[in-house]
Amino acid sequence: MAIKQKGKSLKASSNDLSNTFFQLQVLNGKELTDAKFPKFAEQVSDLGFKPFKPVPLEIFQLNIGKLCNQTCAHCHVDAGPDQKEANMSKQTLEQCLNVIASVDTIKTVDITGGAPEMNPHFRWFVEECSKLGKQVIDRCNLTIVVANKKYHDLPEFFAKHKVQVVSSLPYFSKSRTDSQRGDGVFEDSIKALQMLNAVGYGKEGSGLQLDLVYNPSGAFLPDKQETLQAEFKRQLKRKYDIDFNSLYAITNLPVSRFLDYLIQTGNYEDYMQVLVEAFNPATVEGLMCRNTISVSWDGYLYDCDFNQMLDLKVAAKGQHLRDFDIKALKNRNIVLNQHCYGCTAGAGSSCGGEIS
Numbered sequence: 001m002a003i004k005q006k007g008k009s010l011k012a013s014s015n016d017l018s019n020t021f022f023q024l025q026v027l028n029g030k031e032l033t034d035a036k037f038p039k040f041a042e043q044v045s046d047l048g049f050k051p052f053k054p055v056p057l058e059i060f061q062l063n064i065g066k067l068c069n070q071t072c073a074h075c076h077v078d079a080g081p082d083q084k085e086a087n088m089s090k091q092t093l094e095q096c097l098n099v100i101a102s103v104d105t106i107k108t109v110d111i112t113g114g115a116p117e118m119n120p121h122f123r124w125f126v127e128e129c130s131k132l133g134k135q136v137i138d139r140c141n142l143t144i145v146v147a148n149k150k151y152h153d154l155p156e157f158f159a160k161h162k163v164q165v166v167s168s169l170p171y172f173s174k175s176r177t178d179s180q181r182g183d184g185v186f187e188d189s190i191k192a193l194q195m196l197n198a199v200g201y202g203k204e205g206s207g208l209q210l211d212l213v214y215n216p217s218g219a220f221l222p223d224k225q226e227t228l229q230a231e232f233k234r235q236l237k238r239k240y241d242i243d244f245n246s247l248y249a250i251t252n253l254p255v256s257r258f259l260d261y262l263i264q265t266g267n268y269e270d271y272m273q274v275l276v277e278a279f280n281p282a283t284v285e286g287l288m289c290r291n292t293i294s295v296s297w298d299g300y301l302y303d304c305d306f307n308q309m310l311d312l313k314v315a316a317k318g319q320h321l322r323d324f325d326i327k328a329l330k331n332r333n334i335v336l337n338q339h340c341y342g343c344t345a346g347a348g349s350s351c352g353g354e355i356s
Contacts, residue, residue, distance in 0.1 A: 009071065009080040010257060017260050018078065020311040026263070027254065027338040035269045037276050040344075041336040047281050051333040054303075055290045057326070060100055061110035061351070062295040063308060064088045064122065068114040069147050072181045074215065076255040076309050079114040086114075088297040090121045095321040096295060097128050103326055110292075110351065112139040112305065117151060130161045137164045139213075139351075143185055145192035152195075159199045164209040166248070166351075167193070170217060172235040180217050193242045202243040211246045213353075219267035221278060221346050225249040225354045248353030251275075253342035255309050275341035283348030283355040289334050292351075295321060303334045305351070312337060 010018035016031075017023055025031035044052050066083035068075075100106055109129045116122055116138060129136050138158065145154050158165055169189055170180045177186035193202075193210075200206035212232060216222050229247035236242040252258045254272065262268040289303040293314075299321040302308035316332035318325035348355025 009066075009078045009082055010260060011078060012080070012082040015260060017256065017263075020309070023255065023259060023310055024312075024337065026259065026268075032263060033268060035272065037272055037338060037341075040338055040340045043279060044284055044336060047284055049284060052336060053290075054330065054332065054334060056105045057103060057291060057293055057329065058105055059108045059110055059288070059292040060096070060103075060106045060295070061112065061292055061305060062088070062096055063112050063297055063305065064093075064114070064116045064119045064125075065297045066114045067118045068141065069118070069144055070115070070141055070182055070185065072257070074180060074217075074252055074258040074261060076253055076258055076306060077112075077114065078256045078309070083114065086297050087119055088121070088299075090124075092297070092299045092321065093121050093125050095299060095324075097125070097132070099321060099324050100129065100134060101132055106134065108135045108137060110137040110139070113141075115141055115144045117144050117154060123157060126157075126161055126163060135164060136161065137166055139166045140168070140192075141181075142167045142169065142189040142192040143181075145195060146188045155195045155199045155201065158196070159201065159208055162207065164211070165196060165201060166211045166213060167196075167244075169193075169212045169232075170214065172232055172239070176217055190240050190242070193236070193244070194240065197241075197243055202245055210244045211248060212244050213248045213250055215250045215252050219252075219262055219265070219271040219274075221251055221274065222249040222349075225347065246353070248351075249347075249349070250351070250353060251342045251345055251349035253306050253339050253349075255306055255339055272338075272341070275345045278345035279341060280344055280346060280348060280356060283344045286348065286350075286355040287340075287343055288350035288352070289343075293329065301329075306339055306342075307335055307337075310337065310339065 029036040065087035066079045068079035071080040170177045174186040201208040202210035232247050262271050294302040294305045294308045296308050301314045312335045313319045316328040343349050
């Protein structure tokens, strides 16, 4: 299987930032920098969200594993080909299914990674979720579809189960995409999108949803989602006859490899200042941590995917799937820290793109 970018995960390279506690120390001005910024939790409290509480659980998001065929420069998951042990077991996936079946407010099962398709139980899990009548989202890096013959039928599999495919594509040009995600990523991504289009994804009236994800290549906020979407649609259609439904513009959060990038390039303090100054109170009510539970590959529960990557578990009784307690989760306080500024900057940012 092709590895799209040379290099190792932070964990494999023994980088200090592979330690989640160390990352939190940096974010709070206690390691590598003494820069301190207003406490995010206090900003939210000043708006009347004290404490910050969830709304009914609608989205069950699971990180099915950190194993990936790519080692992208900005990956907040620190995923890569060397993350073979961080892969969700069938037993843990069965625990996920028990929760999904028992909580009637859960409408969507959002599967992410790594490359989630590399988990050996991925297809079985998608099939079981479909049987439960849930909408399944697969967060696909696209290159996995063409990486190996055993993945070539993924478009047909997705279509059979009406999986919503949310695909990473940093830009509509080869140079910008490959600089962020690795040599050859753009060409393989285009091939994968064409394969998805061939089975109906992104086509009007097909009922097969194909969305793209854009995140900036550097230490700046994304442009307006509506503007980016129009330009992506125009360029991809003109150059490659590719159709898709929506584009999500997602802000890079100062976590894991993107945090390492900010520090290595000397952009950390300036970027944090940009996020703080762009804090938008109108985004707070719609933050994804309010209607989502995020599950790690080893079964622990978090308020969102970013908290998961910082090992900030839910502040509730029953922090693991085996002790899942929906009543306790409904009454919990959402865990906040400095990285949360990324979700409230400008138009806001979530796994579904802009918030306001």
